Amino acid sequence: MQELNILAKSTSDNLDLPRISSDTNDSFLLGKVYIESYGCQMNFADSEVVTAILINNGYGTTSNIQEADSILLNTCAIRDNAEQKIRHRLQTFKAIKSKNPKVVIGILGCMAERLKTKLIEEEKLVDLVAGPDSYRDLPNLLGQIENGQKAINVFLSKEETYGDIEPVRLHSNGVSAFVSIMRGCDNMCSFCVVPFTRGRERSRDLDSILDECQKLYEKGFREINLLGQNVDSYRWENPSTKELITFDKLISLTAQIHTDLRIRFSTSHPKDITNEVLYAMKKHSNICKNIHLPAQSGSNRILDKMNRTYTREWYLDRIRAIREILGNDCGISHDIIAGFCSEDDQDHQDTLSLLNEVIFDFGYMFTYSERPGTPAAKKYTDNVPLEVKSKRLQEIIDLQRKHSGIRNEQMINSIQKVLVEGNSKKSNQHHFGKTDNNKIVVFEKGSEKVGSYVDVKITACTTGTLLGHLNLTNT
Ligand code: SAH
Ligand code: SF4
Ligand code: F3S
Numbered sequence: 001m002q003e004l005n006i007l008a009k010s011t012s013d014n015l016d017l018p019r020i021s022s023d024t025n026d027s028f029l030l031g032k033v034y035i036e037s038y039g040c041q042m043n044f045a046d047s048e049v050v051t052a053i054l055i056n057n058g059y060g061t062t063s064n065i066q067e068a069d070s071i072l073l074n075t076c077a078i079r080d081n082a083e084q085k086i087r088h089r090l091q092t093f094k095a096i097k098s099k100n101p102k103v104v105i106g107i108l109g110c111m112a113e114r115l116k117t118k119l120i121e122e123e124k125l126v127d128l129v130a131g132p133d134s135y136r137d138l139p140n141l142l143g144q145i146e147n148g149q150k151a152i153n154v155f156l157s158k159e160e161t162y163g164d165i166e167p168v169r170l171h172s173n174g175v176s177a178f179v180s181i182m183r184g185c186d187n188m189c190s191f192c193v194v195p196f197t198r199g200r201e202r203s204r205d206l207d208s209i210l211d212e213c214q215k216l217y218e219k220g221f222r223e224i225n226l227l228g229q230n231v232d233s234y235r236w237e238n239p240s241t242k243e244l245i246t247f248d249k250l251i252s253l254t255a256q257i258h259t260d261l262r263i264r265f266s267t268s269h270p271k272d273i274t275n276e277v278l279y280a281m282k283k284h285s286n287i288c289k290n291i292h293l294p295a296q297s298g299s300n301r302i303l304d305k306m307n308r309t310y311t312r313e314w315y316l317d318r319i320r321a322i323r324e325i326l327g328n329d330c331g332i333s334h335d336i337i338a339g340f341c342s343e344d345d346q347d348h349q350d351t352l353s354l355l356n357e358v359i360f361d362f363g364y365m366f367t368y369s370e371r372p373g374t375p376a377a378k379k380y381t382d383n384v385p386l387e388v389k390s391k392r393l394q395e396i397i398d399l400q401r402k403h404s405g406i407r408n409e410q411m412i413n414s415i416q417k418v419l420v421e422g423n424s425k426k427s428n429q430h431h432f433g434k435t436d437n438n439k440i441v442v443f444e445k446g447s448e449k450v451g452s453y454v455d456v457k458i459t460a461c462t463t464g465t466l467l468g469h470l471n472l473t474n475t
Contacts, residue, residue, distance in 0.1 A: 030142070031069030032062040035170070038085065039076025041266070042198075042227050043109050045178040047074045048167030050108065050135050055168060057139035065096070070104035070142060072128075075111035077193050079369035083111050090123050097125055104128060104145050108135070110197035114373075116154045126150075132183070132198050133157040156184075156199035163208035166215070175421050175451045177221050179212050180204065181250065182228035187269065189296070190307045190376040191340060191368060194229055201229070203236045206245050206253070213254050217261045222419055222451050223434075224254060226265040232272035248276035255284035260453070262419060264438070266292040270318050271310045278325040289326050290361075290438035293318065294335035298354025299347035302340055305380065312354060319358050329411075331437030333362040336396055339389030340368045341380035348392045355399050361407045361437065363400040367393050401463050408439065408461035415471050416441065418456045420448055441466040 033054050037047040050072070051061055062068050071093060076082040086107070093105055106128030107119050113131035120126050127145050130138060134153035141151035161183055169177060185194050186201040213224050228234060234247040245253075254263050263284070268277075268291055281287045293315075297303050300311050322330055336351060355363075367389040370382040416435040424430035424442045432442045433454070441456050442465055448454045456468040 030058045030060075030139075032060045032067060033070045033072060034062050034065050034068035035072045035074060036089070037074040037170075038082065039074070039078065039110060041178050041225065042180060042183075042229070043074050043076060044170075045167065045180045045227055046109065046132060046135070046162075048170055048178070049162045049165050049180075050074065050138065051168040051170060052165050053135055053138055056165075059139070059142075061168075068103065070106060070128075071096070072106040072108055075107055075109040077110040077114045077197050077371070079366060079371075081369065086111055087123070090125055093125055104142065106130065106141075108132075110193070113154050113156070113197040114193060117152060120150050120152065128152070129154065131156060133160045135162070136160075158200050159202060161202060161204035161208075163204045166212065172221075173422050173450070174220055175419065176223040176225065177216050178225045178227050179209060179216070180227045181209055181231065181265075182234055185229040186233075187230060187309075188307055188375065190305065190379070191337065191371070191374060193371040193374055196373060198229070201233065203228075203234050206236050206238070206250065209250070210253060210257070213261070214257050217258050220451055222260060222453075223262040223264065226251070226254065226263065228265075229267060230269045230272060231265050232268050232274065232277060246276070248274065248280040251277070251287055252280045252284060255280075255287050259286050261286060262436075263287045264290065268293050270295070270315045271308070273318055275321055275325065278321060282325055288436050288438065289329065290331035290333075290436070291322055292333045292335075293322075295351075295354060296335060296337050297340065297343070297347065298351035299343070300350075302343055302347050302350075305342065305376075306337075306340060307375065312350065315354070316357060329437055331361045331407075331439065332358065333364070333438075334358075334360050335364045335366070337366050337368050338393040338396055339384035341376055341382055341384070343368075343384050343392075348395075351392075351396065352399055355396065355403065359403045359406060360400065361439070362404055363396075365393055365396050365400065405461070405463040408463065408466055411435075411439070411458045411466060412461060413458065415455050415457050416466075416468070418443075418454055420450050420452055420454060422450055435466070439466050440464070441468055443468045443470060446470045446472070 035047050037044050075086045096103055104127045105125050107126055108130045112129045119129050127150055128141050129152040131154035133156050137153045144151040182203045184199045184201040188195055232247050234250055236245045251263055270293055295315055296306055296308055298312055370377050418433040418435055418441050420431050420433040424432045430442050431445050432440055435441055443456050455471040457471040458466050458468040460467040
């Protein structure tokens with residue numbers, strides 16, 4: 001799963017801006033809530049669940065922080081800088097709180113779960129702390145604050161999937177939507193805080209997933225992003241038939257809702273992605289040919305210390321299987337961490353050589369940030385100096401940028417089926433959309449509508465974007 005406030009991004013997507021709640025027009029009873037979201041797509045999807053829970057309980061939402069009765073920040077704890085961003089943001093709320101002491105400041109999500117009561121003790125502004133599995137309790141927690149108390153619920157559940165809650169789409173372009181299929185993670189990669197902030201892995205029931213996707217299609221959405229920390233380990237047993245639904249079956253069933261509904265998913269784990277998943281992708285033309293397969297490192301010694309449970313050779317074998325089954329055009333992206341504990345120059349060279357062997361389309365790249373309480377923090381020393389981490393990261397970013405350029409150039413002169421998502425950021429004479437393999441394409445508008453498919457001939461590219469024109473003879 002990818003954090004959206006990313007350190008090194010090379011697409012033109014506006015992903016690093018916090019997303020905020022939209023307005024409800026309905027008359028509301030209990031006050032207006034403003035929600036700002038940080039972190040990965042799952043957090044953004046959760047904010048949509050939170051909004052639904054609040055609206056169902058008589059609250060309204062607002063995108064204007066000044067008129068909010070409650071300000072909720074849905075936070076991330078994946079790296080220290082994600083948490084620093086939130087602390088900094090809280091400082092800017094001081095003025096709001098001093099003008100209106102009644103305004104409620106709440107912290108949701110992974111940082112809330114990690115720091116628990118500490119947040120209320122350290123940040124005097126904070127009135128409410130709610131972890132990722134306690135959102136059904138939010139109306140009750142907000143009620144407690146009205147009675148003059150601070151409110152906290154950081155209970156992690158083994159069952160909660162919010163499967164029955166229909167999310168309220170925030171800032172949606174009406175074309176693409178996130179659908180959570182599971183929560184938590186059981187993997188225990190040594191560097192990672194997620195198992196501690198999101199708890200045990202659990203899969204959402206199939207029927208509620210299909211129902212949500214069907215409704216989205218009927219509302220005009222044309223792209224579904226199925227979300228989980230490790231989607232390949234999706235497992236759900238039908239209680240009456242005892243049929244086991246694995247991830248390959250889940251994507252096949254969602255793909256059958258309509259051939260015009262594109263299915264994407266993330267994140268895949270190299271140890272779990274099966275050939276069955278790849279064959280399901282091949283069989284259904286509307287399952288997008290793009291796989292996000294975090295590598296983290298190209299060095300077996302480091303992969304072992306990270307407890308990733310695969311080797312470089314295993315990872316490369318999965319890449320070979322993807323290209324053999326789905327062809328060379330299938331988009332493949334990665335995550336890499338530079339400067340994990342004890343990483344030496346040879347380990348770093350192994351990461352660069354992995355990149356050179358694969359030639360990825362895209363990557364999210366980070367310097368290692370020690371997270372308190374994780375196995376790595378307990379067992380190893382964070383001993384790669386920051387300058388070395390940053391230098392290695394820069395080399396990785398530079399190489400990835402070169403590779404993104406190579407992969408994009410390979411698409412020049414091809415004709416791509418593009419789902420139109422909206423006006424290009426730079427010009428309202430241009431539309432933008434995505435190719436099947438997840439590349440952003442900008443092209444001069446014709447008569448097509450947002451949410452429709454067009455054939456675009458790719459004529460040029462940058463490292464982050466493809467440029468093209470409508471291929472009218474073929475539409
Ligand atoms: N479930 C996903 C990852 C979720 S976190 C997976 O297994 O791939 C997204 C990415 O953040 C990770 O892939 C990793 O590259 C990065 N990350 C996680 N913990 C980190 C840490 N402590 N320091 C730096 N980067 C980290
Ligand atoms: Fe973290 Fe590993 Fe789980 Fe991903 S698979 S969320 S990196 S523990
Ligand atoms: Fe996502 Fe950040 Fe939590 S990446 S799962 S919001 S720690």
